[in-house]
Amino acid sequence: MRFNKASMAVAAAVMSVFALQAFASPVTTTGTGVGKDGEIKVEVTFDANRIQSIKVLSQQENPVLSKKVFTDLKDNVVKTNSADLDVVSGASFSSRGFLAAVKDAAKKAGVTLSKDGQKSLKKVSKAIPAKSGYDVVVVGAGGAGFAAAIEAKRTGASVVVLEKMPSVGGNSLISGGEMNVARNWVQPKLGVLDDSPERHAQDTYIGGDKKGDLSVIRTLTGRALETAKWARDYVGVRFEPDNLFMFGGHTRKRALIPVGQTGTEFITKLSAKADSLGIPVITNMKAVELLRDSTGRVTGVKAEMDGRPYEFDAKGGVVLATGGFGHNAAMVKKYNPSLDERFKSTDSPSATGEALYMAERAGASLVNMQYIQTYPICDPVSGTIELIADARFDGAILLNQKGERFVEELERRDVISHAILRQPGAYTWVLWNDKIGSVSKTVEAHPDEYAAFTKNGTMKTCDDLKCVADFTKIPYKNLKATVDRVDSMTGKGNDRDFHHRAGLVDLSQGRYYVVKAVPSIHHTMGGIRINPKAQALNAKGEPIPGLYAAGEATGVTHGTNRLGGNAYTDILVFGRIAGEAAAWDALSASYRNKN
Structure with missing residues (x-):
């Protein structure tokens, strides 16, 4: 077959077009990186030397801690066409593993990514008003904070949760999640028939060298069973059906074990319940000061996000559920010099204790600060x-x-x-x-x-x-x-x-x-002095109107030493008490104003 010059020119032009189309077509490759809990594998589509989309094919990271890695960080990588971005605080290993996987995919595709990702990433202001009002403001999105917010909402109050970290959970997420409950539904299966809230209270009191407040401890143990049933039946937390732990210092086997044996089971279910109730949880929002009126009542919170100030007014009250200070080495050494640089910490990066000083400036008494537990x-x-x-x-x-x-x-x-x-x-x-x-x-x-x-x-x-x-x-x-x-x-x-x-x-x-x-x-036993109603108290033992506290931010429950399995009982029992009480304060104020 012969071709004349004209037909050959046409053929060449057609082939050139196809070649250009082939060169310009999207390219998809896979890449892998190593996160905190294993390999992260992604599929990245490139077009014209830019990332078009990223699909996470497999990963084993903690679903709560790594959530923003696979949402916000992923979106920012696409937006900036760069894998040279800051890691998500609290999920640094997961972030680095994900970014390494993207870089690996780019290398396989022969694509050169931008090196100026962080510079080109512009902060986008969220639709949060500079000043807003709620019945209850909860500071801290761990177990205590979620319990307080959920109960406040169930009581009929409007509520917001402020969390300084990019992700929720804090120490509640990374703990073993076991929860001490006397007379729980598993004990009869294991032949434990003689336990009681009072026995649990005495174990806790003696285990803390009798330095705890027995009235607060008895509230903890007396409301443990109803709270565990609330977690199981209302929140949806799953517990192992035929197994309990007996932690040191206890005289009976009484610690319920969540499925998976970590706090992830609690936090994923608490977070989902808060979401279903329409409770806003604002991450990256750091509380910096408590607002008070002329009478000394706590009326809200000043906070910051990305250097911008915000104010959240609270008609009923503020619940501090910010955890302890075990990740703040300087603060630990200040109160217990024997715990020096030799010691690492089990705690979340969020456990830095600034909120305790915030409460102190509002008149709250800090007690037992020297009692710091090592795991x-x-x-x-x-x-x-x-x-x-x-x-x-x-x-x-x-x-x-x-x-x-x-x-x-x-x-x-x-x-x-x-x-x-x-x-x-x-x-x-x-x-x-x-x-x-x-x-x-x-x-x-x-x-x-x-x-x-x-x-x-x-x-x-x-x-x-x-x-x-x-x-x-x-x-x-x-x-x-x-x-x-x-x-x-x-x-x-x-x-x-x-x-x-x-x-x-x-x-x-x-x-x-x-x-x-x-x-x-591991755990800081000291913190805000509270009573059985979760009210923050001043140096005279008087309640500070409008201020409540729950969980590791408090300082009278565990004395010198927290017994294993008591943390989740503590955060959920007093989180619920604080949220409900603050909500009733708000509803009572509304009733008084109407009449």
């Missing part, structure tokens, strides 16, 4: 709680570098922490086997921790004790002797060495799990 079993690398080692509550033992037990594993957190610090190297090894693991289910419940701790070299799975000895460098002879002694004392009441209150469990058979642990700063 004994934490990751030596990051300082975070090793939830996987909650197997301790079902029989795991603590060993020092000599292979010796040195404390009762169910002792109070402060007692165990101090005992660990006295051991060679100031660390411990936590050892358990599949017999214990089948009850605790901690490895199953925390696969991310299992992978992370194994990868960083602080955890090992072994088929026999020789493997455990090789990994830990504990002399095998000593390790075997300790395990043999434990096996000779199994069952309740048989621990002749440390009187293990729940009874030791047989460790003669593997598979074994062992993880290294150190104490980290």
Whole structure:
């Protein structure tokens, strides 16, 4: 077949058009990065050297903490055509993993992204008026804050939640989430038939060296069951149906365990309930001062976002649910100099304590500030709680570098922490086997921790004790002797060495799990003085009108030491009390004004 020059020219032109179209067509590639809890995989579509869309194919990050990574940060990457952006505060590892995945996809596509993303990202003012009014203003979007807001709304009040972080949850999200409740619905299944709110109250009072306010403690334990049922039946929180934890310092097994064994179950359900009730939750909004009228009544909150001032008036009152100050190293050292730079923290970056001083300037009394708890079993690398080692509550033992037990594993957190610090190297090894693991289910419940701790070299799975000895460098002879002694004392009441209150469990058979642990700063018992009505009190013990507080921001519930499992009981019980009381204040004020 022959072609004349004209036809060849046409053909060449057509081919050129097709070539240009092919060059200009969108290109889609995948990229991967590593977040806090595993691999993040994205699919990115590019067109004309710009990002058109990003689809997250898979990720294992905490759904609450990472929410803004996969919404706001993702949108900003597309908007700026850049992966060089600031990370989301409180979700830095997730942010870096996501941004790395986008960069990986761009590299595969041969696309050069902008290096000036942060400069080109213009702050867009949200549709929030400079001044607004509500019946109740809640400061802090953790468990206590959500409980207060939900109850205020149910009572009939208008309510807003202010959260200084980009995401909700705070310490309530990253905790184990267990909740102590006497006479709960699981106890009869496990043969626990003689518990009571008063027994729980006495355990709490004695566990805090009798420094707590017994009237507040009795409110905590007396309303625990109704609050747990509220969480289960109204909020939708799921609990393990046939399992409880017995934390150190308790005389009965009474801690309900949320599905997943973290606070994520609570916060996702509380957040969803608040959303369904139409409660606005404003993130990145930092409260800076309490507003008061001429009589001293708290009437609202001054706040800031992106350097701009806002004012939220509260007809009924303000609920401070801002948590403690365990992530503020300078503040911790100020009140307890022994907790110096050696200690990492388990706490959320939000736990910095400024709101306590805000309350103090409004007349509130701060008490027990020197009582700061360390959690004994934490990751030596990051300082975070090793939830996987909650197997301790079902029989795991603590060993020092000599292979010796040195404390009762169910002792109070402060007692165990101090005992660990006295051991060679100031660390411990936590050892358990599949017999214990089948009850605790901690490895199953925390696969991310299992992978992370194994990868960083602080955890090992072994088929026999020789493997455990090789990994830990504990002399095998000593390790075997300790395990043999434990096996000779199994069952309740048989621990002749440390009187293990729940009874030791047989460790003669593997598979074994062992993880290294150190104490980290965990809970600040001090804070705003309150009464059983969650009212903030001044130095004379008088209520400050319009000011309520709940959760770790308060300072009279736990005395010198908080018992494990009491935090969620505390935040939900007093969060509900505070929200309802502030709402009734607002409704009463409206009634008085009308009449």
